[in-house]
Amino acid sequence: MDRRPALLALALATCLLPSLAPAATPYRSAQQILEAAPDRDWRTPDPANLLYMDLPAGRVIIELAPQFAPRHVANIQTFAHEHFWDGTSIYRSQDNFVVQFGDADADDAAKARPMGSAQKKLPAEFERATAGLKVSPLPDPDGWASRTGFVDGFPVGQDTKDGRTWLAHCYGALGAGRNNDEDSSVGAELYVVTGQSPRQLDRNITVVGRVLKGMELLSAVPRGPAPMGFYADPQQRTPITAIRRASDVPTAERTPIQVLRTDSKTFADTVEARRNRVDDFYKRPAGHIDLCNIPVPVR
Amino acid sequence: MDRRPALLALALATCLLPSLAPAATPYRSAQQILEAAPDRDWRTPDPANLLYMDLPAGRVIIELAPQFAPRHVANIQTFAHEHFWDGTSIYRSQDNFVVQFGDADADDAAKARPMGSAQKKLPAEFERATAGLKVSPLPDPDGWASRTGFVDGFPVGQDTKDGRTWLAHCYGALGAGRNNDEDSSVGAELYVVTGQSPRQLDRNITVVGRVLKGMELLSAVPRGPAPMGFYADPQQRTPITAIRRASDVPTAERTPIQVLRTDSKTFADTVEARRNRVDDFYKRPAGHIDLCNIPVPVR
Numbered sequence: 034m035d036r037r038p039a040l041l042a043l044a045l046a047t048c049l050l051p052s053l054a055p056a057a058t059p060y061r062s063a064q065q066i067l068e069a070a071p072d073r074d075w076r077t078p079d080p081a082n083l084l085y086m087d088l089p090a091g092r093v094i095i096e097l098a099p100q101f102a103p104r105h106v107a108n109i110q111t112f113a114h115e116h117f118w119d120g121t122s123i124y125r126s127q128d129n130f131v132v133q134f135g136d137a138d139a140d141d142a143a144k145a146r147p148m149g150s151a152q153k154k155l156p157a158e159f160e161r162a163t164a165g166l167k168v169s170p171l172p173d174p175d176g177w178a179s180r181t182g183f184v185d186g187f188p189v190g191q192d193t194k195d196g197r198t199w200l201a202h203c204y205g206a207l208g209a210g211r212n213n214d215e216d217s218s219v220g221a222e223l224y225v226v227t228g229q230s231p232r233q234l235d236r237n238i239t240v241v242g243r244v245l246k247g248m249e250l251l252s253a254v255p256r257g258p259a260p261m262g263f264y265a266d267p268q269q270r271t272p273i274t275a276i277r278r279a280s281d282v283p284t285a286e287r288t289p290i291q292v293l294r295t296d297s298k299t300f301a302d303t304v305e306a307r308r309n310r311v312d313d314f315y316k317r318p319a320g321h322i323d324l325c326n327i328p329v330p331v332r
Numbered sequence: 333m334d335r336r337p338a339l340l341a342l343a344l345a346t347c348l349l350p351s352l353a354p355a356a357t358p359y360r361s362a363q364q365i366l367e368a369a370p371d372r373d374w375r376t377p378d379p380a381n382l383l384y385m386d387l388p389a390g391r392v393i394i395e396l397a398p399q400f401a402p403r404h405v406a407n408i409q410t411f412a413h414e415h416f417w418d419g420t421s422i423y424r425s426q427d428n429f430v431v432q433f434g435d436a437d438a439d440d441a442a443k444a445r446p447m448g449s450a451q452k453k454l455p456a457e458f459e460r461a462t463a464g465l466k467v468s469p470l471p472d473p474d475g476w477a478s479r480t481g482f483v484d485g486f487p488v489g490q491d492t493k494d495g496r497t498w499l500a501h502c503y504g505a506l507g508a509g510r511n512n513d514e515d516s517s518v519g520a521e522l523y524v525v526t527g528q529s530p531r532q533l534d535r536n537i538t539v540v541g542r543v544l545k546g547m548e549l550l551s552a553v554p555r556g557p558a559p560m561g562f563y564a565d566p567q568q569r570t571p572i573t574a575i576r577r578a579s580d581v582p583t584a585e586r587t588p589i590q591v592l593r594t595d596s597k598t599f600a601d602t603v604e605a606r607r608n609r610v611d612d613f614y615k616r617p618a619g620h621i622d623l624c625n626i627p628v629p630v631r
Contacts, residue, residue: 186614316535316536321475
């Protein structure tokens with residue numbers, strides 16, 4: 034399984050049969066590959082689809098996915114534009130699972146924040162047709178989906194039989210909390226995955242985007258001691274200063290950010306560099322990578 | 333994929349053909365299954381193989397796995413018995429990866445703590461022969477190993493061709509940090525997985541045990557701002573009051589703990605209840621579960 038002897042063998046074969054074998058390129062780490070990436074492999078997200086979640090400890094940057102959940106994303110953009118979340122909190126942190134935030138009093142009609150001009154009822158957007166999506170598939174097997182890959186920087190699962198694609202619950206996924214009815218989410222109460230990818234939620238909840246930057250501000254929030262990670266004492270909640278669309282923020286106050294294009298050769302090369310690590314540390318490259326083990330680089 | 337119609341169909345078939353079809357048992361959640369478990373399905377870990385890691389915020393309880401890493405475990409037991417870690421710290425917290433702890437000055441000969449009677453050199457113990465292990469295999473496919481399952485409460489990967497078994501890097505796994513040489517770990521510097529399971533480390537590092545209780549005290553440690561999650565400022569480290577073997581602690585000060593037997597029907601039933609969830613929330617049971625998505629219950 035160690036790839037170095039194989040590389041050596043390939044190099045020897047190259048010497049003997051130069052017209053038949055490709056030249057063996059030396060191993061480069063994902064970091065080395067990124068450093069050599071041309072500017073065209075980086076995209077600048079549309080500021081209309083970026084959310085800034087400002088916490089006392091810093092800024093979390095989220096990219097929304099209107100191509101997967103258009104109705105929810107539109108509602109979330111309305112909530113942000115109308116300052117729905119300003120002064121709310123992270124009111125749940127369950128170990129190895131999620132943080133959840135929004136209006137902690139949403140279920141109390143007397144205290145709940147007004148929803149402004151946002152829609153009060155939305156259809157479930159758990160998945161969509163694969164047709165119309167440009168998918169960069171992974172060759173690696175996956176137990177949760179017949180195929181996995183990336184679309185516009187988002188990890189996805191696919192059912193190749195019924196032609197459906199959905200955003201996968203990987204670390205950093207942003208989902209719309211709901212009650213038991215599948216159409217009971219409106220995008221006001223949101224969660225971010227902070228633990229082992231809970232892929233059993235795929236196709237069961239509307240995923241609306243993912244965190245690009247600042248995950249460490251969400252993942253290290255002290256776990257709530259009450260069941261499911263809620264805080265019995267509201268003082269233990271983490272206050273949210275504001276959640277705004279980047280497009281609503283003056284240009285000078287925006288945080289520059291670019292995301293590696295997941296349909297680029299550079300990205301495919303970084304994935305392969307992680308799938309088969311050949312360095313002084315790794316003695317046995319895995320020969321496999323899991324959808325949720327693949328970071329999508331940002332700069 | 334929703335299992336309820338299938339259950340209904342099975343129930344009907346049972347009415348019509350009672351002698352041919354098994355009775356359909358109503359779905360029970362993992363929690364309901366646990367509550368009905370007989371006492372014999374719970375085991376009390378050997379206190380010689382338990383570590384108490386006492387932090388200012390509380391106690392982390394770790395179970396060591398001498399059946400997988402006997403030399404490392406023996407060294408760790410020596411370190412604990414001789415108070416090697418008392419007054420050391422968690423000196424690294426890398427988001428979505430690991431916390432690492434021990435002697436932050438281990439690489440500085442002038443400041444490093446004396447290792448007492450512990451061994452200064454150990455062989456790598458990345459894996460072992462499958463022969464002699466009682467494995468409870470999972471039927472679910474896995475991309476990292478030809479088979480997965482549980483041994484004595486520990487998640488394992490297996491190579492069914494070469495007959496090897498290893499402890500898997502799931503959330504909560506405790507590993508022995510090493511340098512580039514595969515035999516460069518001695519068990520003094522340890523790490524615990526706090527993010528998406530880094531299975532690429534399987535068979536590359538000696539895993540020595542797993543956290544049974546108190547993961548939330550490790551996973552919420554603020555991430556280190558320096559590269560790889562180290563803290564440039566030693567003041568930011570989390571102090572470790574003491575790490576002791578439970579067997580070295582007076583009985584009255586021990587924390588009672590039991591672990592569900594992973595070779596019990598109760599455990600298999602909880603796994604199936606998670607693999608195919610049939611409740612008011614889930615609309616589409618996954619029909620699959622990943623080795624590292626399976627909690628091993630403790631009480």
